[in-house]
Amino acid sequence: MFETVLYEVRNSVAYITLNRPDKLNAFTEQLNKEVQLAIKNASRDESVRALVITGEGRAFCSGEDLAGVNDDMDHGEVLRKRYNPMIVELDKCEKPIIAAVNGVAAGAGMSLALACDFRLASEKASFVEAFIHVGLVPDAGNLYHLPRLIGHAKALELAVLGEKVTAAEAKDLGLVTKVISVDTWSEEVSQFAERLATMPTKAIGLIKRNLKTSWHSEFEDFLERDAQGQRIAGLTDDHKEGVRAFMEKRRPVFTGK
């Protein structure tokens, strides 16, 4: 189906693996497009209840492939045509999305990780706001997501100084959910993703939707969002199952419906 992305669905989890290992999974136009389409597939596929985005080989993603950058390039158009549609597709997806950061996430690779809901980091992972080193500005939503995750001051520090952030430092900053040892990496990523895939999927989607709205809503408008969100969640089978399981003192079995 894809040439630069591996796409596999296992136990209700869609694994989207950036697959240009010899180029540290650097973005090309094709890779942008294929990541976008893979996310769209996973969003539409009703059997998928969680997404994992990761990289093949030793890097997560090293950002834009600088081999393709030349003097005639309109950087704004590159974002509008290639990166923004990919990030918008990610943003529209109401299923939980995990960035399984297996190695370096640099430049737009870091932007991709920041746009996800969870970041799991391998011990070998690192984050680099590499843009400043080539005289550019973090893009593809990077500066939108970063201050929301770690605050303005830290976001500015990372973006301006462009220093490498190790997995452990990222954990301290609150940038990653968990640091995982290399030996148990794949199993723990799958465990985490499969756990999300057995949770009430619609409620997770509504939590994502309302949290995002909270950043740009008036309080009273937001309370109305709460009411609408809870009305929708209240109509799901998973809500009914959750209440039933509680009454019957057993573990609920959620179907995502």
Place this chain on the structure above:
Amino acid sequence: MSNSFEFIETTTQGAIGTIELNRPKVLNALNTKMISEIVQAMEGFDKDDNIRVIVLSGKGRAFAAGADIDEMANASAMDLELLNQFVDWDRLALIKKPIIGAVHGFALGGAFELALCCDLLFAAEDAEFGFPEVNLGVMPGAGGTQRLTKLVGKTKAMEWLFTGKRITAKEALHYGIINQTFSKELLFEETYKFAEQLAKQAPISIRLIKESVLKAIDHSIYEGMQFERKNFYLLFSSEDQKEGMKAFIEKRQPQFKGK
């Protein structure tokens, strides 16, 4: 009401009459027959004493993606003049009862024009509107350039009509094209909640308010105010005015009969 239509489906629920565009396989592409069925159904509801509010929506993934291009791709100017298809659209403007449009997915081209014929519009948060006609070397022909301009003014109307650019629900709300947005899952539920409230209002008041507001669009303020005044006086010959004012004085809820 019997449902003998080919391209729409009509249902009633209490005092609410619903018309659903029903060609979901082609995203409810509008054809001349569908429009004439909509008009026929609207006129039916307008005459039906049990109906107080009309709701218009689309079945399937979208309100409607636009007009049926196949139907007119080979038409000549004379064909269209003689077909005189837009005369049906003129009759939509004569419906007296309030029409609420509920838009999900897309309302493009002719479907956007149809949405603009509604008195109130609600939309799903991810709904999109637009006039893509320009991309096909034509332009709106059922009121698009007129109704959109009256609503939002020349500046944005020109831009949207020139570019064919999609208008998001958020923009549509900002520019006053739609009344409110709802989570896509709740659009129809919330539309019906509103429709039920509207159906409890004094029907003759609603009727004459609609007529007077529409006058404001086309007439001078002087003429409009003369017209409004006559409608205001006219309401004092209704039973509902007596009941409404009596209930107010007696501090109770009024019971309106639409007489």
